[in-house]
Amino acid sequence: MKVEDIKKILVVGAGTMGHGIAEIAAISGYKVYLSDISQDILNNALERIRWSLSKLQERGQIKESVDTIMSRITTIVGLDKTVSDADFSIEASTERMDIKRQVFSKLDELLPSHAILATNTSSLPITKIAEATKRPDKVVGMHFFNPPVLMQLVEVMKGDKTSDETAKVTYDLAKKFGKQPIMINKDVPGYVVNRILGQINVASCVLVEKKVADYREVDAVARYKLGFPMGVYELIDYTGVDVAYYVSKSREELGIRDDIPICSLIEQKFKNNELGVKTGKGFYTYPAPGKYVKPELPKELADKLNPVLILAGAVNEAARLLREGIASRDDIDLGVRLGLGLPKGIFQYADELGIDNVIKALEDLKALSGYSVFSPDPLLTQMVGENKLGIKTGSGFYTYGKVEEKKLNTLIIRIEPPLAWIILNRPERLNALNPELVSELDKSLDELEGRSDVRVVIITGNGRAFSAGADVSSFITLRPIDVIRLRTLRNVVNKIALYTKPIIAGINGFALGGGLELAMACDIRIASEVAQLGQPEINIGVIPGAGGTQRLPRLVGKGKAKLMIYTGDMVSADDAYKMGLVDLIVPANRFEEEVRRVALKIAEKSPISLLAAKLAIELGYESNIWTGQTLESTLFGLLFTTKDVEEGVKAFLEKRKPQFKGE
Numbered sequence: 001m002k003v004e005d006i007k008k009i010l011v012v013g014a015g016t017m018g019h020g021i022a023e024i025a026a027i028s029g030y031k032v033y034l035s036d037i038s039q040d041i042l043n044n045a046l047e048r049i050r051w052s053l054s055k056l057q058e059r060g061q062i063k064e065s066v067d068t069i070m071s072r073i074t075t076i077v078g079l080d081k082t083v084s085d086a087d088f089s090i091e092a093s094t095e096r097m098d099i100k101r102q103v104f105s106k107l108d109e110l111l112p113s114h115a116i117l118a119t120n121t122s123s124l125p126i127t128k129i130a131e132a133t134k135r136p137d138k139v140v141g142m143h144f145f146n147p148p149v150l151m152q153l154v155e156v157m158k159g160d161k162t163s164d165e166t167a168k169v170t171y172d173l174a175k176k177f178g179k180q181p182i183m184i185n186k187d188v189p190g191y192v193v194n195r196i197l198g199q200i201n202v203a204s205c206v207l208v209e210k211k212v213a214d215y216r217e218v219d220a221v222a223r224y225k226l227g228f229p230m231g232v233y234e235l236i237d238y239t240g241v242d243v244a245y246y247v248s249k250s251r252e253e254l255g256i257r258d259d260i261p262i263c264s265l266i267e268q269k270f271k272n273n274e275l276g277v278k279t280g281k282g283f284y285t286y287p288a289p290g291k292y293v294k295p296e297l298p299k300e301l302a303d304k305l306n307p308v309l310i311l312a313g314a315v316n317e318a319a320r321l322l323r324e325g326i327a328s329r330d331d332i333d334l335g336v337r338l339g340l341g342l343p344k345g346i347f348q349y350a351d352e353l354g355i356d357n358v359i360k361a362l363e364d365l366k367a368l369s370g371y372s373v374f375s376p377d378p379l380l381t382q383m384v385g386e387n388k389l390g391i392k393t394g395s396g397f398y399t400y401g402k403v404e405e406k407k408l409n410t411l412i413i414r415i416e417p418p419l420a421w422i423i424l425n426r427p428e429r430l431n432a433l434n435p436e437l438v439s440e441l442d443k444s445l446d447e448l449e450g451r452s453d454v455r456v457v458i459i460t461g462n463g464r465a466f467s468a469g470a471d472v473s474s475f476i477t478l479r480p481i482d483v484i485r486l487r488t489l490r491n492v493v494n495k496i497a498l499y500t501k502p503i504i505a506g507i508n509g510f511a512l513g514g515g516l517e518l519a520m521a522c523d524i525r526i527a528s529e530v531a532q533l534g535q536p537e538i539n540i541g542v543i544p545g546a547g548g549t550q551r552l553p554r555l556v557g558k559g560k561a562k563l564m565i566y567t568g569d570m571v572s573a574d575d576a577y578k579m580g581l582v583d584l585i586v587p588a589n590r591f592e593e594e595v596r597r598v599a600l601k602i603a604e605k606s607p608i609s610l611l612a613a614k615l616a617i618e619l620g621y622e623s624n625i626w627t628g629q630t631l632e633s634t635l636f637g638l639l640f641t642t643k644d645v646e647e648g649v650k651a652f653l654e655k656r657k658p659q660f661k662g663e
């Protein structure tokens with residue numbers, strides 16, 4: 001059978017899912033039979049479909065009239081010979097094996113021999129349902145997400161006996177419905193997406209139970225560091241603590257994992273009848289039962305917890321699904337993006353976080369909980385053995401540009417597409433800026449500017465310092481005229497200020513004098529919590545000479561700048577953050593990962609709009625608001641001539657991530 005042979009579709013069960021699935025089938029032009037156990041339920045379903053269609057019509061999302069689409073749906077109480085010309089059935093009845101088996105046995109009896117019998121079950125084995133029929137090769141899982149009309153993803157899953165043809169036709173039908181299907185080759189409880197979500201929940205529970213973090217910190221990291229649309233506990237509140245409770249309870253029955261007890265936090269909330277949004281209180285408090293307001297989470301709550309701890313279990317699960325051939329890399333990532341609304345697939349996250357860090361996190365989680373589910377999957381261990389650590393080594397689950405490392409006399413240049421690191425490398429002199437270093441920095445910046453595979457440049461230091469400033473030992477021999485002529489550092493600093501790629505200062509330690517001036521010219525300053533910053537030139541009888549007297553007051557205000565410059569005192573990273581001298585503080589032991597995470601986020605954007613934003617901000621800031629706004633609107637208009645904007649708008653409408661080429 002081919003998808004083109006399908007003319008009539010039977011949907012069994014007209015509840016939450018069934019009515020939505022029937023609606024999609026009718027919108028897609030199919031004749032639909034919708035069956036349930038009473039006419040009342042069916043009438044209610046028809047009303048819900050009509051209401052939903054009218055909403056779609058208001059938004060211009062359907063081409064035909066509501067009546068035309070409705071006229072394709074015929075309701076049937078129970079199942080009888082009427083449905084014997086259906087080519088495809090989708091069962092969405094109550095989630096009970098006995099009911100499903102009864103329904104399937106009846107369908108097998110009534111439907112023509114070519115018909116495919118799909119089930120929308122969330123958790124019951126397809127193979128067991130298929131056993132109720134004489135056509136197990138034609139029984140398949142077709143898992144929609146709630147609400148089916150809006151959610152793009154459909155998981156197609158084979159039972160032990162499902163034929164390739166059945167799976168293919170089902171996949172193609174999901175496409176005809178305008179959905180994005182993914183293929184799951186083996187009957188695994190929970191399909192792909194819910195298994196992965198399940199592991200995010202398990203790890204998040206361990207972190208709170210073992211007091212590594214509190215639940216708000218987990219949620220803040222999920223939202224602010226990993227870009228989840230909702231925090232882990234926020235989502236549990238949203239879908240219902242009771243749902244999470246029953247899913248965990250049935251885990252054993254489903255054979256998903258046997259050594260993970262139910263999360264004590266969820267059990268506690270469940271027992272207190274604090275079920276989340278529906279009761280007005282769960283992990284968070286809501287204004288009234290059923291009234292959802294997004295919980296407030298201060299950004300600072302995301303500072304402490306290592307994000308990889310939340311995702312490591314999920315990466316491990318995904319690696320297993322991939323290694324066992326249950327689903328492909330691309331399908332798993334697509335599923336995670338569309339099914340969970342995450343900005344990236346789980347393997348993309350893993351590559352960014354570093355596979356070595358994922359394994360370390362798994363070991364930590366295992367030590368905390370004792371759960372064997374956190375034993376690293378052999379695929380991950382193998383990847384580490386092959387130095388496939390993700391973006392930082394140029395390959396992980398995906399392949400990136402080739403990582404190159406070049407050692408100059410005073411710098412290490414590490415190209416890790418789309419990022420480039422310039423590492424000041426005179427650690428024995430706290431990366432003091434001698435003429436050779438400045439000149440190598442100057443040339444390297446020019447070189448990197450010309451490379452299209454480099455989207456963001458990071459300047460950081462090797463060892464304890466970012467840079468402790470000019471090499472004072474060379475000052476002794478200088479005459480005043482030499483100093484005035486010595487424009488090199490100033491030139492490099494100015495080059496950075498108007499550099500055409502985003503440039504980040506990764507302040508790993510001391511940033512003093514010229515070192516701080518260098519950092520201040522960068523677009524963004526990310527400091528390690530141990531960093532110390534200062535303009536100590538006054539201590540040797542001079543003043544900052546590479547823009548310090550100009551950029552420091554622009555960042556922190558005149559008073560604070562004078563205080564720093566007059567006293568020559570250093571400020572801590574924390575104080576620097578409070579004054580606005582640095583933009584982000586990150587833990588010292590995760591410094592590189594955190595800087596990389598921010599840089600990669602920027603690297604995903606259009607290089608042309610990044611440049612336009614930079615010019616508008618930098619030049620506008622130094623002129624007046626009218627000139628600045630004129631520049632802004634000119635650049636704004638110019639951007640509409642780029643292919644990147646075309647791609648950006650298209651991707652937005654198609655609900656996918658844009659691939660900007662900088663054209």
Ligand code: NAD
Nearest residue numbers: 013014015016017018036037092093094095120121122146
């Ligand atoms: P629901 O309770 O809203 O609807 C089930 C419907 O099936 C009810 O109207 C019920 O009267 C009907 N029904 C029961 N026995 C029947 C029979 N013998 N013949 C015809 N109809 C019968 O449940 P739901 O949330 O729509 O879930 C339906 C299925 O979809 C379940 O298998 C569930 O696991 C799965 N699912 C649910 C969601 C979700 O978010 N709700 C998501 C994906 C999959």
